[in-house]
Amino acid sequence: MKKPYIIGAVILLVVIGNSFAVYEHSPEAEYQKGLHYYKEKNYQKALLFFEEAAEHNYAPAEAKLGNMYLNGLGVSRDNDKAAYWFKKAAEQGIATAENYLGYIYEQGLGVPQDYSKALYWYKKAAEQGDALAETNLGYIYEQGLGVPQDYSKALYWYKKAAEQGIAAAENNLGHMYLYRLGAPRDYNKAFYWYRKAAEQGIAAAEGNLGVMYTEGLGVPQNYSKAVYWFKKAAEQGNAAAENDLGYMYANGLGVPQDYRKALYWYKKAAEQGDAAAKINLERLEPEN
Numbered sequence: 001m002k003k004p005y006i007i008g009a010v011i012l013l014v015v016i017g018n019s020f021a022v023y024e025h026s027p028e029a030e031y032q033k034g035l036h037y038y039k040e041k042n043y044q045k046a047l048l049f050f051e052e053a054a055e056h057n058y059a060p061a062e063a064k065l066g067n068m069y070l071n072g073l074g075v076s077r078d079n080d081k082a083a084y085w086f087k088k089a090a091e092q093g094i095a096t097a098e099n100y101l102g103y104i105y106e107q108g109l110g111v112p113q114d115y116s117k118a119l120y121w122y123k124k125a126a127e128q129g130d131a132l133a134e135t136n137l138g139y140i141y142e143q144g145l146g147v148p149q150d151y152s153k154a155l156y157w158y159k160k161a162a163e164q165g166i167a168a169a170e171n172n173l174g175h176m177y178l179y180r181l182g183a184p185r186d187y188n189k190a191f192y193w194y195r196k197a198a199e200q201g202i203a204a205a206e207g208n209l210g211v212m213y214t215e216g217l218g219v220p221q222n223y224s225k226a227v228y229w230f231k232k233a234a235e236q237g238n239a240a241a242e243n244d245l246g247y248m249y250a251n252g253l254g255v256p257q258d259y260r261k262a263l264y265w266y267k268k269a270a271e272q273g274d275a276a277a278k279i280n281l282e283r284l285e286p287e288n
Contacts (some may be wrong), residue, residue: 002257005114007253008139008143013168015248025065025066027052027053027056027057027058027061028053028058030049030050030053030058030061030187031049031053031061031064033049033058034046034047034048034049034050034052034053034129035064036115037049038064039051043068043073043074043075044074046064046068046073046074046156046249047049047065047068047073047074047075049061050064050065050067050068050073052086054085057088059088059089059092059093059094060089060094061086061092062085062086062088062089062094062097063085063086063089063090063096063097063100063253064082064087065081065085066081066082066083066085066086066089066097066100067082069081069082069085069102070082070100070104070109072166074079078110078111079104079110080110081084081110082100082104082109082110082241083101083104083109083110083111084110086100086101086104087101090121093128095124095125095128095129095130095133095248096125096130097131098121098122098125098128098130099121099122099123099125099130099132099133099136101121102119102120102121102122102125102133102136103115103118103136104119105117105118105146106118106136106140114146114216115140115145115146115147116146117225118136118140118145119137119140119145119146119147120147121133122136122137122140123135123137126157126160127206129164130163131166131169132161133158134157134158134160134161134166134169135157135158135161135165135166135168135169135172135231137153137155137157137193137271138153138154138155138157138169138172138188139154139160139172140157140163141153141157142154142158142176142181144170150182151176151181151183153179154172154176154181154182155173155176155180155182155183156182157169158172158173158176159173162193162196167197167200167202167205168197168202168206170193170194170196170197170202171194171197171204171205171208173193173223173285174189174190174191174193174194174197174205174208174239175190175208176188176194176209177190177193178190178209178212178217180229185222187212187217187218187219188218189216190217190218191209191212191218191219194208194209194212195209198229198232201239203232203233203235203236203237204238205235206229206230206236206238206241206260207230207233207238207240208227208230209226209229209245210225210227210228210229210230210233211225211226211244212246213224213229214244214248214253220256222254223248223253223255224254225254226248226253226254227245227253227255229241230244230248231243231245234265234268237272239268239269239272239273239274239277240269241274241277242265242266242268242269242274242277242282243265243266243269243277244267245265246262246263246264246268246269246277246280247262247280248267249261249262249265250262250266250280250284259284262280262284263281263284263285265277266280266281266284
């Protein structure tokens, strides 16, 4: 069986806050002004208002500042400042900031890498129903990062996030069902969740559908459909799918045999460090 594509930590640029009447110079008012400029992508002006609100410990503004420093919006990227502001907001219970702070600790951005702290903050956010945190928590348990590997817990959290429509969780949940991780093998469920994620344009899921059609897992074997999904994923730069698409052209599976196109896709994948593509390229080049 071909190796599946799974997705690690996920974060999302989000706007935090509600619409409500505020006094003109209150922290809430400054924050709302910041949101106005943020939505217009005038990040430098947004930053000024978020900073004003954050001086009064207004947690949503602190979270937005963390976001802006992490992603270099209106300022130079600064992981130290991102970690500082996310922590301040997370300590006030802002779920989005808790998820971001978990990501900060998982990746070691502006802080020493610490999977235990990542787990702590992901769990805090997930307990508030934050779907991205649920996805990240699933990944922590699946990979055994800072905790004993626990596929049952990974499955639980992926499923909660997938049911909220998080594409990365849908893809990873498909992976769990395909490989009997925390649940009995179920090709139909694997295909269902991969398809859900692929419909949201997730390259990994598109590649996984290609694998299922190639091998006839839960669906009739169909090389043409496999090529369709491999191509969609490859066009997004997914190295594994580029290699698989090269293989389909090299062997004339679902498409006319075409060594030129096979070489093209193998090279694309190999340039990204895909080991299988490098081997396939070595095998094909002497012949062509």
